[in-house]
Structures are given as structure tokens and as C-alpha cells.
Amino acid sequence: MTIDRRMFLKAATGAAGLPLLGSVGSARAAVASRVVVVGGGFAGATAAKYVALWGGPGVSVTLVEPNASHVSCILSNLVLNDRVQYSALNFSHARLNQRYGIELVRDRAVAADPVAGKLDLAGGGSVDFDRLIVAPGIGFDPVPGLETPALQAMVPHAWVAGDQTLTLRSQLLNMRNGGTVIMTIPKAPYRCPPGPYERACVIADYLKRKKPKSKIIVLDANPGIQAEVATFLNAFNITYAGRLTYVPNAEVVRVSFEGARRLAWVRDGAGEVSYGCDVLNHIPRNTAAPVVHQLGLANVAGRWAGVNPLSFESTAASRIHVIGDAQGTGLPKAGHIANSEAKVCADAVVRLLNGWPIDEPARMDSVVVNSACFSPITYDTASWLNAVFAYDPATRMMKRVEPSFGEAGTPSKKNFEQMFKWANRLFDDTFA
Ligand SMILES: Cc1cc2nc3c(=O)[nH]c(=O)nc-3n(C[C@H](O)[C@H](O)[C@H](O)COP(=O)(O)OP(=O)(O)OC[C@H]3O[C@@H](n4cnc5c(N)ncnc54)[C@H](O)[C@@H]3O)c2cc1C
Incomplete structure (x- = not known):
């Protein structure tokens, strides 16, 4: 046709x-x-x-x-x-x-x-x-380390709009200038193929304008960007160069806390490696x-x-x-x-x-x-x-x-x- x-x-x-x-x-x-x-x-x-x-x-x-x-x-x-x-x-x-x-x-x-x-x-x-x-x-699939509603509220996915959208916004607002945000992208298929990459850009824009010493790390469970590849590669590598780090093949297997810091754990060979941050926006598998x-x-x-x-x-x-x-x-x-x-x-x-x-x-x-x-x-x-x-x-x-x-x-x-x-x-x- x-x-x-x-x-x-x-x-x-x-x-x-x-x-x-x-x-x-x-x-x-x-x-x-x-x-x-x-x-x-x-x-x-x-x-x-x-x-x-x-x-x-x-x-x-x-x-x-x-x-x-x-x-x-x-x-x-x-x-x-x-x-x-x-x-x-x-x-x-x-x-x-x-x-x-x-x-x-x-x-x-x-x-x-x-x-x-x-x-x-x-x-x-x-x-x-x-x-x-x-x-x-x-x-969403359950996330090890986020078993209770109280823990889940501390790590909002905001992938269903509502209270979690406001929680994530206020966490970004209250984060110190110089803090680190981590957002994670689940394995496809998930809701809205370009949506997580778009969110990474929006958060990077916010940090650039309001918290210029801060950075964002994007942990993607997929082997690469799932939609509008050229557009998002350009945004990540040029528009937000030095502010945004994109890590493919990084599926988060659990979350833990170290005082006020959040740790996202990713499987690495036989073991696990952790990424620490002030604000964690973990989107579990859909x-x-x-x-x-x-x-x-x-x-x-x-x-x-x-x-x-x-x-x-x-x-x-x-x-x-x-x-x-x-x-x-x-x-x-x-x-x-x-x-x-x-x-x-x-x-x-x-x-x-x-x-x-x-x-x-x-x-x-x-x-x-x-x-x-x-x-x-x-x-x-x-x-x-x-x-x-x-x-x-x-x-x-x-x-x-x-x-x-x-x-x-x-x-x-x-x-x-x-x-x-x-x-x-x-x-x-x-x-x-
Ligand atoms: C950040 C973001 C950006 C997006 N941008 C775009 C975009 O640019 N373009 C686009 O096309 N899509 C976009 N999407 C995707 C889009 O929002 C979803 O695909 C869409 O909402 C799916 O519609 P739905 O009706 O299946 O589910 P929903 O819109 O989530 O509606 C489901 C409804 O079912 C209700 N419900 C759940 N369980 C029950 C139950 N047991 N009994 C009764 N009611 C129940 C819920 O309360 C809810 O109101 C975006 C998504 C996100 C997260």
C-alpha cells in the first residue's frame, strides 16, 4: 500500500x-x-x-x-x-x-x-x-530495593503522569547545584519510544539553565537509542556535551540507598557496578x-x-x-x-x-x-x-x-x- x-x-x-x-x-x-x-x-x-x-x-x-x-x-x-x-x-x-x-x-x-x-x-x-x-x-516490573510504596516514592518513575511527575520536579528543584541526576530507560517495548530520550534532553536543559554545575547520566537497558537516533545523538553529543553521559546496554537490576544518595546497580560481566546520584529517575520495565x-x-x-x-x-x-x-x-x-x-x-x-x-x-x-x-x-x-x-x-x-x-x-x-x-x-x- x-x-x-x-x-x-x-x-x-x-x-x-x-x-x-x-x-x-x-x-x-x-x-x-x-x-x-x-x-x-x-x-x-x-x-x-x-x-x-x-x-x-x-x-x-x-x-x-x-x-x-x-x-x-x-x-x-x-x-x-x-x-x-x-x-x-x-x-x-x-x-x-x-x-x-x-x-x-x-x-x-x-x-x-x-x-x-x-x-x-x-x-x-x-x-x-x-x-x-x-x-x-x-x-511495571517490580524493582529489587524498591519494595515499599515509601521507597518507590523516593525514586519516582513519572512514567504514568500524576503525583510522581510533581515529585520528580520538586526533587530536581531541591537538588544542589553540582548534583547528579540519573535516569534509566527500560528494555523495549515501553511506553513512548522517544519519550525517555526526550526527558533526558528536558532535564539536561533544566540543569544547564538552573543548576549549571550539575550533570545527568542516562542508563539505557537497550543497545542503543530507540527512536530519532540522529536527533538524540546530536543532542547528547553536541547540545549537551559535557553535561549528559549516555550509557547503552546498562540495565538496572536493583536500587539501594547510601544516606541521601541513591545507587543504581547495573550488571557488569559476572558482577555488578553502581552509579551514584542525588536524584534517581528509574523507569522500570513496562x-x-x-x-x-x-x-x-x-x-x-x-x-x-x-x-x-x-x-x-x-x-x-x-x-x-x-x-x-x-x-x-x-x-x-x-x-x-x-x-x-x-x-x-x-x-x-x-x-x-x-x-x-x-x-x-x-x-x-x-x-x-x-x-x-x-x-x-x-x-x-x-x-x-x-x-x-x-x-x-x-x-x-x-x-x-x-x-x-x-x-x-x-x-x-x-x-x-x-x-x-x-x-x-x-x-x-x-x-x-
Ligand atoms: C513522558 C511521556 C511523554 C509522552 N509523549 C507522547 C507523545 O508525544 N505522543 C504520543 O502519542 N504518546 C506519548 N506518550 C505516551 C502516551 O502517554 C501513552 O502511550 C498513552 O497514555 C497510552 O494510552 P492508554 O489509554 O493506553 O493508557 P493511559 O493513558 O495511561 O490510560 C490508562 C487509564 O486506565 C486507568 N486504569 C488503570 N487500571 C484500571 C483499572 N483496573 N480499572 C479502571 N481503570 C484503570 C488509569 O487510571 C488511566 O486513566 C508519552 C508518555 C510519556 C510517559
């Missing part, structure tokens, strides 16, 4: 699912149906909204989410160098109720019975469903959120949920769909593409409720999703990375479309401004 700019824009606005329903007539579930969505982040909020919009009055949509609002990871690195206010990243779910009639249940899903169509909640109640969409994001494991859906390497990309229906349990970072199709784990996947899933769910096919040739050809990430590199410049993926009937998998739009040539101020326009459009399409 080739791609032109019109097709890219269609995917970029997340319209991948929109024309599909039109091809089979108006979207109306034949009988009253209940769709329940777990998780109100980029994937879940979008899915809830579009099932409500496309399902018609016969479909009731319930969103199960423990928080009244979602704090966006997207742009959250910029809270660390004071370029974005934390409060600007907080999106209430109330609008989903007011505008689209989605019922909001403030609780946490803990178990599901796909045969009975019943989802159990931590609070003791349950909700019935005909189709369940699970979109709870990521969880896996699907705990509820995906509790529901028995993590059948890809025991870490992610296998799904049919035409519908995002689980390969482990029928009537349950998994979208966003928790799914295991090999698509990148990012918010923009989560929003895009949610529309393919919403379209499929409405079709399945109506008894319409999801594998007719025209629809298969329209299952297209795209990913976009903007990365701040300095105080006022950014780069971007973009890719389009389409369903491949031969392999029944999603395949990167070539040529996709690639990445920014060089970081620029224009990209920095575009980043906010792009993000606001995505925030609106997801939460408003």
Missing part, C-alpha cells in the same frame, strides 16, 4: 474508523447493547466517546475509571523544566458524560467473566456488558497494566495482550477488546496511536453488536492507524516522529506503511509551536 498526504491527514485526525460505518448504512445497534470501557486515558476515553457517537441510542456506554480526571503523559516532561503547568494536563471525564451520555463509574476493574458478560469492581459492585473494552495502560494480567489477557510474552487488529478483540477471551499501551500487536505504545486504535475498535464493536462483518475487503483496507510524537530537545525547540500502519490481510498483522512521514530533519522553534497545536487537537478529540 502506498500513502499520500490526504490519507496521512485522515489517519492523523484519527478518522480511520469514521468512513467505515458509512459504508454499511447508519450506525444503529439492532438491540439494546451495553459497552463497558475500562480506563479513561487516551485509548479508553476515545473509545467510549466514539462508541457512544457511532452506536446510536441503542447502545449504552459505561466508563470505569478510578479517577475523576486523566493527567496526560503527553507534554508531561515539560513540567520538569517549567515549560508547561501541571494543571494544564488534567482532563476531566465529566464532559464525556455531559456531551455523549457516557455513564461514569469511579471504580477499578478487578475481574471479568466474558461468558456471563460481567465485570467485577474493586468496590464490590459489578457491571454487565455485551462488549468490554479494556484500556488501562501500563504496569508491561500491560495489572488488570490485564488479572483478566488473563496477557498472552504475548506474558507481558501484553494479544488481539485481532481488525477489532482489537482479545485472542484470549471473546467479547473483550484491548487497546492502547496494553495491547500486543507490535504497534508503538503511544497516545496518538491509542486514540487511533480506539476508533478502529469502536467501529468494530458497533459492527459486531449489529451483526455486521468486520473483515470485508473495503473495511480491511481502511484499518489504518498512525502515530505521532513531538519531542522537546531544548528550552524552545522540538523534533517530531511519525509513522502510519495498515492492516495486512496476508499476515493478519499491522504493517508499517512505507513511505511513512518519518521524522523532523532538525529540531526547530516552529516544531515546538506545532507541538502544542497537535497536542491540543488530540486532547480535544479524546476528552472533549
Whole structure:
């Protein structure tokens, strides 16, 4: 398949699912149906909204989410160098109720019975469903040395935006001029491929401007930079030369404390070597959120949920769909593409409720999703990375479309401004 700019824009606005329903007539579930969505982040909020919009009055949509609002990871690195206010990243779910009639249940899903169509909640109640969409994001492997919540709070990953974002910011703020920051990058796949390298740049920018005697060490569990290699190599070796040290093949196996200092331990040959610092931002290895494991859906390497990309229906349990970072199709784990996947899933769910096919040739050809990430590199410049993926009937998998739009040539101020326009459009399409 080739791609032109019109097709890219269609995917970029997340319209991948929109024309599909039109091809089979108006979207109306034949009988009253209940769709329940777990998780109100980029994937879940979008899915809830579009099932409500496309399902018609016969479909009731319930969103199960423990928080009244979602704090966006997207742009959250910029809270660390004071370029974005934390409060600007907080999106209430109330609008989903007011505008689209989605019922909001403030609780946490803990178990599901796909045969009975019943989802159990931590609070003791349950909700019935005909189709369940699970979109709870990521969880983390346990870290030796950080067993208790108190220890975990001292070493924030801030890879789920929220209190930990503010903790990391205040640790950087309170660090002495001349201190050392260590941030670690987990083995791929993890949430947002360029995100950790972007964070290293943002922290280096903050140190350069506010704590010029300080430095940052980046310990990467991977053999090399995972996204926008030329851009980040240039940033690390030139823009932040002497301030930022990048160490590949450095997987942190445990963390310990020596007074106020934090030690990150890396395997070295037969033994271990430690890196000491004042502020440790350790991002543990990512896996699907705990509820995906509790529901028995993590059948890809025991870490992610296998799904049919035409519908995002689980390969482990029928009537349950998994979208966003928790799914295991090999698509990148990012918010923009989560929003895009949610529309393919919403379209499929409405079709399945109506008894319409999801594998007719025209629809298969329209299952297209795209990913976009903007990365701040300095105080006022950014780069971007973009890719389009389409369903491949031969392999029944999603395949990167070539040529996709690639990445920014060089970081620029224009990209920095575009980043906010792009993000606001995505925030609106997801939460408003
Ligand atoms: C620093 C950073 C920068 C990023 N930048 C970009 C970028 O530029 N572009 C991009 O596309 N992506 C970016 N990302 C990635 C993006 O934020 C994630 O990929 C996206 O949030 C995934 O969406 P999701 O809906 O799967 O998960 P989330 O957005 O994390 O939402 C999951 C929701 O599920 C809820 N939940 C969890 N468990 C349960 C349960 N048991 N019951 C009910 N609810 C539950 C949670 O409370 C949460 O609200 C970035 C990430 C980070 C960390």
C-alpha cells in the first residue's frame, strides 16, 4: 500500500474508523447493547466517546475509571523544566458524560467473566456488558530495593503522569547545584519510544539553565537509542556535551540507598557496578497494566495482550477488546496511536453488536492507524516522529506503511509551536 498526504491527514485526525460505518448504512445497534470501557486515558476515553457517537441510542456506554480526571503523559516532561503547568494536563471525564451520555463509574476493574458478560469492581459492585473494552495502560516490573510504596516514592518513575511527575520536579528543584541526576530507560517495548530520550534532553536543559554545575547520566537497558537516533545523538553529543553521559546496554537490576544518595546497580560481566546520584529517575520495565494480567489477557510474552487488529478483540477471551499501551500487536505504545486504535475498535464493536462483518475487503483496507510524537530537545525547540500502519490481510498483522512521514530533519522553534497545536487537537478529540 502506498500513502499520500490526504490519507496521512485522515489517519492523523484519527478518522480511520469514521468512513467505515458509512459504508454499511447508519450506525444503529439492532438491540439494546451495553459497552463497558475500562480506563479513561487516551485509548479508553476515545473509545467510549466514539462508541457512544457511532452506536446510536441503542447502545449504552459505561466508563470505569478510578479517577475523576486523566493527567496526560503527553507534554508531561515539560513540567520538569517549567515549560508547561501541571494543571494544564488534567482532563476531566465529566464532559464525556455531559456531551455523549457516557455513564461514569469511579471504580477499578478487578475481574471479568466474558461468558456471563460481567465485570467485577474493586468496590464490590459489578457491571454487565455485551462488549468490554479494556484500556488501562501500563504496569511495571517490580524493582529489587524498591519494595515499599515509601521507597518507590523516593525514586519516582513519572512514567504514568500524576503525583510522581510533581515529585520528580520538586526533587530536581531541591537538588544542589553540582548534583547528579540519573535516569534509566527500560528494555523495549515501553511506553513512548522517544519519550525517555526526550526527558533526558528536558532535564539536561533544566540543569544547564538552573543548576549549571550539575550533570545527568542516562542508563539505557537497550543497545542503543530507540527512536530519532540522529536527533538524540546530536543532542547528547553536541547540545549537551559535557553535561549528559549516555550509557547503552546498562540495565538496572536493583536500587539501594547510601544516606541521601541513591545507587543504581547495573550488571557488569559476572558482577555488578553502581552509579551514584542525588536524584534517581528509574523507569522500570513496562508491561500491560495489572488488570490485564488479572483478566488473563496477557498472552504475548506474558507481558501484553494479544488481539485481532481488525477489532482489537482479545485472542484470549471473546467479547473483550484491548487497546492502547496494553495491547500486543507490535504497534508503538503511544497516545496518538491509542486514540487511533480506539476508533478502529469502536467501529468494530458497533459492527459486531449489529451483526455486521468486520473483515470485508473495503473495511480491511481502511484499518489504518498512525502515530505521532513531538519531542522537546531544548528550552524552545522540538523534533517530531511519525509513522502510519495498515492492516495486512496476508499476515493478519499491522504493517508499517512505507513511505511513512518519518521524522523532523532538525529540531526547530516552529516544531515546538506545532507541538502544542497537535497536542491540543488530540486532547480535544479524546476528552472533549
Ligand atoms: C513522558 C511521556 C511523554 C509522552 N509523549 C507522547 C507523545 O508525544 N505522543 C504520543 O502519542 N504518546 C506519548 N506518550 C505516551 C502516551 O502517554 C501513552 O502511550 C498513552 O497514555 C497510552 O494510552 P492508554 O489509554 O493506553 O493508557 P493511559 O493513558 O495511561 O490510560 C490508562 C487509564 O486506565 C486507568 N486504569 C488503570 N487500571 C484500571 C483499572 N483496573 N480499572 C479502571 N481503570 C484503570 C488509569 O487510571 C488511566 O486513566 C508519552 C508518555 C510519556 C510517559
